[in-house]
Amino acid sequence: MKYRNFGKSGERISALGFGCMRLPMMEKDGRETVNDELAIPLLRRAVELGVNYFDTACGYCNGDSQYTVGRALKPFRDQVLISTKLPMPEVHCTEDFDRFLDASLERLDTDHIDFYHFHGINYACYEEKILGYGLIDRAERALADGRIRHLSFSFHDAAPRMKTLCDTDLFSSVLCQYNLVDRKNEESMAYCAGNGMGVVVMGPLGGGNITNGGPEFLKKFSLPAKTPAELALKFVWGNPSVSCALSGMQTLEELEENVRLAEFADTVGGEAWNKLVGESDELMKLADLYCTGCRYCDVCPRGIRPFAAMIEYNRMHVWGLAEGARARYGRAKARGELNIIDCIGCGACSERCPQKLDIPTELDRIDRIFSDLK
Numbered sequence: 001m002k003y004r005n006f007g008k009s010g011e012r013i014s015a016l017g018f019g020c021m022r023l024p025m026m027e028k029d030g031r032e033t034v035n036d037e038l039a040i041p042l043l044r045r046a047v048e049l050g051v052n053y054f055d056t057a058c059g060y061c062n063g064d065s066q067y068t069v070g071r072a073l074k075p076f077r078d079q080v081l082i083s084t085k086l087p088m089p090e091v092h093c094t095e096d097f098d099r100f101l102d103a104s105l106e107r108l109d110t111d112h113i114d115f116y117h118f119h120g121i122n123y124a125c126y127e128e129k130i131l132g133y134g135l136i137d138r139a140e141r142a143l144a145d146g147r148i149r150h151l152s153f154s155f156h157d158a159a160p161r162m163k164t165l166c167d168t169d170l171f172s173s174v175l176c177q178y179n180l181v182d183r184k185n186e187e188s189m190a191y192c193a194g195n196g197m198g199v200v201v202m203g204p205l206g207g208g209n210i211t212n213g214g215p216e217f218l219k220k221f222s223l224p225a226k227t228p229a230e231l232a233l234k235f236v237w238g239n240p241s242v243s244c245a246l247s248g249m250q251t252l253e254e255l256e257e258n259v260r261l262a263e264f265a266d267t268v269g270g271e272a273w274n275k276l277v278g279e280s281d282e283l284m285k286l287a288d289l290y291c292t293g294c295r296y297c298d299v300c301p302r303g304i305r306p307f308a309a310m311i312e313y314n315r316m317h318v319w320g321l322a323e324g325a326r327a328r329y330g331r332a333k334a335r336g337e338l339n340i341i342d343c344i345g346c347g348a349c350s351e352r353c354p355q356k357l358d359i360p361t362e363l364d365r366i367d368r369i370f371s372d373l374k
Ligand code: SF4
Pocket: 299, 300, 301, 302, 303, 304, 306, 342, 343, 344, 345, 346, 347, 348, 349, 350, 359, 360
């Protein structure tokens, strides 16, 4: 396993982190819960293979992830860094900070959490809840009494806001979305890393979309790789701002393959990484020529969300990620966002499109393409 300095935290973190959001599950007493017989050996094997960062949260795995992570890692507590999170949507007062923190400590069966995150925050949440409820004061007390060792946040906002949060000087690390196909956080990640924060990446494989990319995706890039996952992970690890890439692994095979790839974590740097960035930039430009994803077309009186179709069309044609695009298109349809048959051709969407797309015609064409893929 390769290890990296985790910002200025003083910790050394494994290049591969274990995302504990989708541990193996089973049905028990009429509810879905973690299958400890599979999950505990998996987590312990990860420790054996050198993974030292485990990321969980209160709600993961139907609320059971923290229990399993606690049971699995208890014998190795001093060898690992446990990350967990304060569920911000459920925080409604100052006291909720300690209530959730103490519950997490109990579920994880530990007396300290290494990296405690404000979960999935945007700047509005920072102002309204973190500042509004005086949660920093509570966090500082928890840091002082040792219940948490480092304060962090996971990020879901417009990329420049990450810099604003970094400038508060409150946080040791950030957890954010980043991969070869979605690089909007790249500049802000560099800013955070440059200012001493550790950067952990979630979704390095684009939520599985890249994994299923196949040869069409690989052909878009010059870096030799046997699988799309290998290419995608090497890209993330090659970014000098990145400390650790999280992967949610469900089987020993997945774990061992990712650990094998992590051995190459430091091999794609400098020129090779810049070349990948250049190739990714070209694909992004190509995608933007068709649809920039601006969402100005999200005005449909019939509830159709045209951008959802355009983005998946780009994902398939420009990036070569047909399977993921088909699956996402299907999910958008199931949510009722792409009932193209309901279009009355009013043109409200096209009027707002900076790309001057004839959206009703495009929607019809794209819907046929995805229907034919089934
Ligand atoms: S043209 Fe169709 S998709 Fe566009 S806004 Fe009108 S009804 Fe909605």
